[in-house]
Amino acid sequence: MSWSRNTLHVTTITFYIFDSTSLSMERTTLRLHDRPIIMLGYPITHHQKFPIVMQFSWAFLFLTSVALAKGQKILLTNDDGWAVAQIRDQYNAFTATGFDVILSAPAENKSGTGSSTTTPTVLASACEFNTCAAGSPAEGSNTTDPRINYVNGFPVDAVNFGIQTLAPKFFGSKPDLVVSGANIGANLGSTVNVSGTVGAACEAALEGVPSIAFSGSSGSQVSYTTLSQTTAASTVTANIYTALVLKFTQALLNNTTPLLPTGTSVNVNFAANANCPSASSYKFVFTRLQASSSATDVTTCGTDHLIAESTEITKGCIATVSVFNASNKGDVSATTQAAVLNKISSILSCP
Template sequence: MHTWTRLVAVLSVVTAINAQNLILTNDDGWAVAQIRAQNDALNAAGFNVVLSAPAENESGQDLRFNASDTRLNYVNSFPVDAVRFGIQTLAPEFFGSAPDFVVSGPNVGNNLGSGVTGSGTVGAACEAALEGIPSTAFSGDTASQVSYTTLDSSPNSQSSLAARLYSTLTVTFVQTLLASSARPVLPPGVTLNVNYPSTSGCSAAADYSWVFTRLTPNSSAVDVETCGSDHLPDETSVVDRSGCFASVTVINATTKTDVDAATQGAVLARLTGLVTCLPS
């Protein structure tokens, strides 16, 4: 074997060893532009991705596996069923083990505050957490439920640009969260809820800042101390604020409510260097 061939073989093995295995899901459907742009971005970043999402938005029908492209799979059922199928069936098949992480979304439209209780995107991330797999739900204010073919046929449309921008931001977040080899990635029984503001006026990934938040306003709550305060801003006020601020909230995967300060702190420590303070 030539030296160059041996080197390529070694690098391929190292890449395969270091690649982190992700299940990608959502509740808008496996063929929407948002999830396909996210799939492309995660693969381009070096992650080992298998998509397992509903055929359509919460169709509520029987399970069904599509193998036309073996890494792009749909389930004719709810988001929770789709992510469960990804974790329990597809991950052992493709990874030979449980996935390292579950990315849910980005959803078309934000999932904020008490409204997360009705979100399939958040529900899928919660299901992953309850099965012991670290996860995050991502949602963005801009775009609509259009076909993934729009990414090529109308690359400069608002939906295509937003899908690619949110996908870039999600890759940055996942890379930061998984950068440390320390385990567990997240405390047991929690997931993260990330929301991106409108892309209007925020057209580049560099425009965005990440802010650590709580789910709902609570003037009596004592949160993790950061930015000179032990009271976190609520995610709705951050996303709706003038500027380009993405919210990052730790929620209980069972109750879909805020968690205590110690649990918030464990997550915040993994995001050092990413999250920032709101301007005064």
């Protein structure tokens, strides 16, 4: 980093992270030739110049978020396909925030395929939105970014490829967390049994990787190229849901491991955004998959009976949070619910 009279020339950013658990300090350097970084919406690239008067506020705010994300390895997947706007918006946001990210998703829309699996094969027809040609290999990547990958199979196959093949290649280990979705359309109650988004999250959990299944009541099955239309309804929705996904993910990751009880995952659903103009309009509420008057749940908000997610989501700008068993896709015990609730309590609200 160097500067002239009025501008700062940035090639690397070095910062220090204090680990309150080990009481140690770690030095980390970001090299801007590896990938662009966004500070408050301003793209910072190799040898970028910007006014010195702005450097300190930008650096402080940016490094605060990067410090939280530093070194955390995220695998993104979905059932809507690798080229849909929602997952690419999340890829951009997670990368810009400082996470180490790879994307592994189906070559085309595989919604409603649950936990189906197959052996990926050469494409008989083009990928969704013609993002790869017929005859392309069973697995492939974006020509300009090898971290963005498709798998010609089901969501379960895509997440398996991400964990078993891509993660060792790019991370040198398993991911810290699998983020499945946000799905285009809600996955509430018994719908989790047929949801490819939930199926992918279950597969990750069963392979020993913590996972979250996100779904949104709004959204559009449109190409990532539409994200350049910043005022389009589909882009606005994608941006809102991405911000919510990021908020929840950061809250969970701001904990010691294990992040989630073994064999469990979390189903998060966002209400439609027609009357919810921003991510800050939403509140996260702890719920259960299925309504039950007899089950004893974790005690929260003065009751040990959680509301069903399909009921709670109708109440406005709500994001429901339900812990479920990755093997049978059913609700879990109060003890298991409590283990998750305690990790994300900072962002939860009462119904």
